[in-house]
Amino acid sequence: MTADSQETETQETQPFSPSALATLLDEANHHPWESVRSALAGADGQPHPRIAALASHLSATKRTYWTLIAGAAAVPPPPDDAGLTRLMEWEVDAARALPESALALTVTHSGTSLSVSELLRLNARHTAWHAGQMAALAQRERLA
Numbered sequence: 221m222t223a224d225s226q227e228t229e230t231q232e233t234q235p236f237s238p239s240a241l242a243t244l245l246d247e248a249n250h251h252p253w254e255s256v257r258s259a260l261a262g263a264d265g266q267p268h269p270r271i272a273a274l275a276s277h278l279s280a281t282k283r284t285y286w287t288l289i290a291g292a293a294a295v296p297p298p299p300d301d302a303g304l305t306r307l308m309e310w311e312v313d314a315a316r317a318l319p320e321s322a323l324a325l326t327v328t329h330s331g332t333s334l335s336v337s338e339l340l341r342l343n344a345r346h347t348a349w350h351a352g353q354m355a356a357l358a359q360r361e362r363l364a
Contacts, residue, residue: 235323235324235335235337236323236337236340236341237320237323238315238316238317238318238319238320238322238323239316241315241318241323241337241340241341241344242312242313242315242316244340244341244344245308245311245312245315245340245343245344245347246312247344248344248345248347248348248351249308249309249311249312249347250308250312254348254352254355255348255351256275256278256304256308256347256350256351256354257308258351258355259271259351259352259354259355259358260275260354260358262355262358262359263354263357263358264358267357267358268357268358268360270353270357271354271357271358274350274353275304275354276304277350278304278346278347278350279303279304279307281343281346282298282304282307282308282311282343282347283298283307284329285329285339285340285342285343286298286311288327288328288339289314289318289322289327289336289339289340291327292322292325292326292327292336293318293319293322293325293336295314295317295318295322296314298310298311298314311343315340318336322336323335323336323337323340324336324337327339329342
């Protein structure tokens with residue numbers, strides 16, 4: 221067994237708790253320095269148009285992730301009328317409220333089977349990735 225496969229095996233056998241997953245999402249969504257919230261706060265004046273597209277994309281993917289989780293775990297789906305800010309708040313509470321047993325349930329996203337825990341970790345990584353893109357775009361000077 222290689223070190224990489226041992227690490228993967230350990231990660232799979234010691235899943236994150238609902239509270240830990242909620243913390244990951246909360247940090248990716250709301251951390252004062254490195255989050256969607258901080259990236260959007262840095263977009264003063266006429267923001268780059270790609271920032272709005274990324275925010276819309278994040279709203280759509282978060283809604284998709286949580287709709288899959290709701291279907292598998294019999295928990296409430298995300299509110300239909302929530303924009304990105306409210307959806308990010310809602311998902312932190314929803315993750316924290318998940319029963320431990322829900323984390324091992326399987327969902328299929330983009331043709332790949334994932335546990336609910338894996339999908340929530342994907343959600344946090346995806347959010348952080350796009351927060352970085354938004355932050356970089358917010359720093360660019362708009363000339364038009």
